[in-house]
Amino acid sequence: MSVSPAFADTLTRRRLVQGIGAGAALLGLAGCRSAVDQDKAAPAGAQAGPRRGGTLKVATLADLTPALLFTQGPIFSIHRLVFNTLTRYAPGGLDPQPELATAWQIAPDGKAITLTLREDVTFHNGRPFTAEDVVFAVRNLQNPQRSAQLRATALAVTGFDIDSPHRITLRLAHPVTNIFDLFEFMVISAKESVEDAVLGRNVVGTGPFVWKTWTPGTSLVLERNPRYWVPERPYLDAVEIRVVPQPDALIASLRSGQSHLAAGLGGRDIAPLREDKAFNLREYDQGSGNIYLGVNTSVAPLDDKRVRQALSFAVNRDRIVKQALGGYGLASAAPWPKTSPVYTDADANRYPYDPTRAKALLAEAGHGGGLDLPLAFLSTAPAVAQMVQFDLAQVGVKTTLEPLDPAKFQAQLIAQTMPALWTGTHGFASNQPATLAVSAYPFNEAKNTSKFTDPQYTEIVQRAWNQTDARSAAAKAAYAELSQALLDRQFIIDLAVLTNVQPATANLRDVRQNRYNATVLDDAYLAG
Amino acid sequence: MTVTIDKPAEVRAAIPLLAAHDLRVVFDSARGPVHAVRGVDLDLAAGEMLGIVGESGSGKSTTALALARMLPPAGRITGGSVLLDGDTDLVAASEAALTGVRGRRIGMVFQDPMTSLNPLLTVRRQLDEALRAHGFGDRGARRARSIELLELVGIPGARLRGYPHQFSGGMRQRVMIALALANRPDVLIADEPTTALDPTVQAQILELLDTLRRELGTAVLLITHNMGVVAERCDRVAVMYGGRVVEQGPVAEVLSAPRHPYTAGLLRAVPRLDTPAGTRLAGIPGTPPDLALPVLGCAFANRCTAAVDRCRTEQPDLAPVTDTARTACWVPSTEASAHPLEPIVRRAPDPTSPVLEVSGVSKTFRSRGRPAVSALTDVDLVLYPGETLGVVGESGSGKSTLARAIVGIHKPDRGVIRVAGKGRLAREVQMVFQDPYASLNPRMTVGDIVADPLHAQHIGTPLERRARVLELLERVGLDPAVASRFPRDFSGGQRQRIGIARALAPAPSVLICDEAVSALDVSVQAQVVNLLAELQADLGLALLFIAHDLAVVRSISHRIVVLREGRVVETGPADDLVAHPQDPYTKALLAAVPSPVPAAMRAAEAA
């Protein structure tokens, strides 16, 4: 393009240099106070023992959904921050410990349980906690609109006898092995605030922290409950939960000191932090769910158990754990984490990676020539589906991937309209095995996405659920039978148990999680 | 370096105010360098008005711009000098020095007043800027001076706050003159200052320039293609052709006794208002030289009837032929050229039954958010077979609307347009458009363009159409072999011929020429007008000849209709109407037309 000579020499070298200088000045902005190094210079002189004060900053991938307040939150649950539960399992096992209930007595026929409640507990709004609140909590979970996963168990509670304000008996339709799973799950909320709570206006419980301000999609601030019934607790002044919907940014916020704890990261995401001494990768033993390959048993030839078993042999679970989970997972054909009472190494290794055997089984079932099946998956999580697809292709099972967005995936899961195969995740394997069979929809004996029905399976599930004492030999036998039934039928082909891992700064101490992955900060503190 | 100066007797300055010597300008183009100005010598004395005339491409405007080194980016001065006051060479001056000269010593007025003012700034801001550029006083002083300047050019000072688009073309040109004179320059270069204006406005602007020159003593360099303007306003004239000055001298002498064949030809080609109707115009054969190619010898040689061998090999320099005039010709004519009047052979119109009847036609244009414009009001006219009806009027008079209404592009609001004859309207009435560049589809070959009406109206077989196209091309004076070429290969005059061939294709009985020759240079214009006259005579066409140039209209028309603001103000036989106008508007129109004959000579002719 030619330029009038009258405008010659406008861009001289001098100006170019000036321009560069201006650019540098703009960057100089970063020089005065940097978001990258913000807060990184922590005061030296670490002191021993818990320290009072400080705000715990949590960064999480997704915001809470108030409408789903009473369900198991997938990312960062505030259940055990704002609320308490009646009992809680001791770390590492399924021994119930007192929380709002100080003692409990199960009737000999297993059809009632009597609870003694703490008398010194008040809600954040000042009202004392009584037996009525337990009644409300159970009824709340029975309400289908609350979408609570343990609704089936809650529905087993058929009546209440209130002996005194702090003593209540729950009558049960039948013996229930997972009643303490329900208690671990069921948060005690102030009934007068529940309608506000599901709209996200105000959430009132008895827990260590008080709901303060919520900016949807951005942040939630909780403050210390000064009248918490555990003396001297909590140590922290406040918890600030910020939504950072991208793993990279989440890690960056940890690195820059803007948060102490990151929630929602997968094993693959946290790889960059593994070598960094400034961070703890907190692993919790109960796992955080399972990934599985679902099979629609109404689609031929998947109605043939041998074909399903062949698929199970064909999948390289170790590679999935290594590549898709960044090593943070347990390759297992059974749903149970290692802490489960029914876990055995043999069950986990029941279907080792064995393409030869898979092919043999397929040939035996008359499909040596290969198969061509659709495979649906959640469009936000394509890795596992692609790996499964590749592995299946190696034994002659060709699959076509069908991405589904979360709502569609969920809709098809519930409407039982999944195609022949799908990959997905499920929970509820970390507690009493019965909970899995009655609360996790994929395993439901009456109605499940796999359209799998088997009277024998139904019988085993009912038996495992209806035991009076979860620790009895009969219960244990029923559990083992349930595990075998699942492994044999393979309508849900479990692939791996996800390791529950949360990166946190090294100075954050004594954070726990309950069996439903709700974070417990009663004893947590920020070391100096 | 000495410059020979031919000063008119009344100018006595020893050193010319502005003198160009051997000025050369080259433009870069896709086809290579174009030598637009090839060694021009000019000088301008204080207080005089020098006219530069020439047809498009002669280099006159380029010369004007080069004098103040105002060439567009593609152009550059490759040689020569421009001396101001005899000592400052503007060609070698620094850009800063030039900025000091421009506006302060040399003012300029350009052709198009519509685009020459910044549309976003008020007149006041633009005047202020001009004054500020040369450090004129403070804000208050500049404001006072701005009002003074506006009033000087005949605009009320109150309009200072107006934007250019709120002024008419003539008013804008006045503003432009005020701007150019803001810092009282000694030289005013006016590049076709009135070409874009209607004749009556043109006369006013020229009068203004003349007055200001006399009052302020500014020397004026007036660039124009209009011989009449030169004859009426200038002291001296320089005729340019092919990037060179071919003749220079006092106006009276050059126009009455042209020495250069080109000057003589040009003068013959210019239609004169006093030429009776039915007179053939004299065109100059051929086309101007292509300055992208090397020019050997005299640039005019291949169009010159008097050319000798030397003319084609050796370039003649400007040499004195009399005491005061110089010409660049190896064979300058020695006597004053006669102005032979040659009648056109033409049929008498057949006044029994009109071929076209327009009665009571009105047309109003409405667009959203603007006041409605009445383009035509109750227009009546008739056209007989074999007749040429001239339609004249200034811009906005409704001429084009009338033409478009007749061919059916616009639907009249009221009134009837009747075309006698059997066929469809499109077959009976055809039109030749104004713009030779826009009116031909650039994506079609000449043959397809000419055949298009035949295709559209399903006339003839493909073979017949082809034969007809070749016949038509030949008829309008084009080589039939050009049928496979595209319009871009042709000059303006040739394109107009193609347009005429297209219009003739369906053998219409009425041909409408909407300013069909206005965009052409006089020498070419004469050729096309003659072609139209011949075609009419041969084919018995009825011609509706629309133009704003009364002289051309008179030369070709039987009758003339004068339009003003959409109404017919006067109609009558061509010679009568020009000789004895009845309507004051017609009189004003006629009075505004400058005659290419110098006043002295006119007096002599009248005697």
Place this chain on the structure above:
Amino acid sequence: MTAAVVTKAPVVAAPAKRARNPYVQGLLTPRGITGLIVVGLVVLLGLAAPLLTSYAPTFQTSNALLQPSGEHPLGTDEIGRDLWSRVLFGIRTDLIVVVSAVPLGALAGCLLALVSVASRWADVLVQRLFDVVLAFPGLILGLTVTAVLGAGTSTVIVVIAVVEAPAFGRMLRGAILSHREREYALAARVGGAGPARLLVRHILPNAADPLVVQIAVSLSIAVIVEGAMSFIGIGVRPPEPSLGSIVSGSVMHLQDHPIYAIGPLVAISAFVLGLNLLAEALNKGVRR
């Protein structure tokens, strides 16, 4: 008498300047040639993909996130697939998408433009329809359409076509309206051409110039839209690679394995840049 001779004598046209196609003229500039080379190279890589790599783009080795080596010129991705192969086949996917989507969008836009110039009433509706489409940011439109149709190549094609259609429609409509008033079009009408002949024979050939330029522009936009859709996870279906989906995968590993991002970034940038150079060159040629 000379004048009479002149008008009768056939006038020969000026020597024909090389009447080259304006597109060719535009493309034979430095800019156009650079664009041709870049786009040609990218297209060639895409077309010759099977010949240039020994790995299928979906083949998973047991080694994830390898550094580049002789075996894997660009390394491997998070599930052990050869990135060189994925980038090549990703170009292929992009080619299929843009080459089918842009003409589809152009066709839709042009048809709507024709409807629009034919009737005032339709014009109002069509123009507002274009407004509605333009009012949605392309990706949000993509999100919604994908939610309706499900993710996949055909959805991406539909989204791109919908996004591109208004540009073509408005451009053609404007060109037709302006060319309709030009003298050559009026001349054709005076010559007796009906609306159809006027449009097909006269106006469209002249109005088509900006459309050709727009096709080049749209192709580059289409590459960007495909990339952006795949980037936010609503693009072509896995495991098929597309340039956008590879970039998307690489983002997770910017911190620990930045080399992952290089291949797709270079490919996509070169492709878009090349197409834009072509568009600019064509534009210059047409305007000349």
Place this chain on the structure above:
Amino acid sequence: MTGYLLRRLPSALLVLVLASFAIFAILRLIPGDPATTLAGSDPSPDTIAAIRADLGLDRPFLAQYFSWIGDLLSGDPGRSYLIGGQITDLIGDRFGNTLALAIGALVLMLVLGPILGVLCATARGRVPRALLGAVNSVSLTVPVFVTGVLLVLLFAVTWRLLPPGGHQSIVADPVIGLQYLVLPALCLALPGSAVIARYIKDGVLQALGEDYVRTARSLGVSRRRILWRHALPNALPPVLTVLGMQVGALLGGAVVVEALFAWPGLGQLAEQGVARRDYPVVQALLLLLVGVYVLVQLLTDIAYALLDPRVRLG
């Protein structure tokens, strides 16, 4: 001027009406509904039915549409089914963030574009011109998700100057907030800057060739003044139109940039809303975007009129 704007209103309204219906219909065409999402991760079908009835999703299509329009006209866009909170608050908050991003980008665009444009128009010599042209072409064509990744690689991973993503309120802490804003805003601004630069370059070059510039030169006005007072202002009106279109592009680009930089804005909200079938949120959001588009068009027209007296004074 007022009349000029009044004439624009019917078509603006028609756009809004068409858009509202299209939005509503398209959302209903999407398989799955909010109830399935509300029902949690392992729900039973009767749970879903209960929720559907509760939300009124079992009513006829047109009844739902008109009750939505009715609510909108009475100034109540409703509540989010899933995210919780009043939609006005929810969108207001996200819109604020996107607006901060868009304004940041706009400011950068308005700084970088004209500088680059004027430099391009006035640069002399092959090397500076080729260099500026290359900068312009690259910024114009390289997709935002590519520049975004590159910017993160450079500024956040390699040099560790700026955070790779995330968001902090500028109002609460301007210094830190701005650092979060810089990269996404820059990334978003680049293509627009290049477009503006191109238009300014073309406009200035064109204006420099106009007759009125020749007039100014002939009056001895300095070239700097000619550039700033004559050429640049005359180059602006078309830039304005482009700027109006760029605002749309900004919002579109924001979706990607927000995803890349974890910026909690409208793009994310739209993505979540569609993914979870949160009808009220998506409906309000999309209609808001259409409204913004219509408004920007109107503002462009007004600004155009303000800049150009020929339009303003008719």
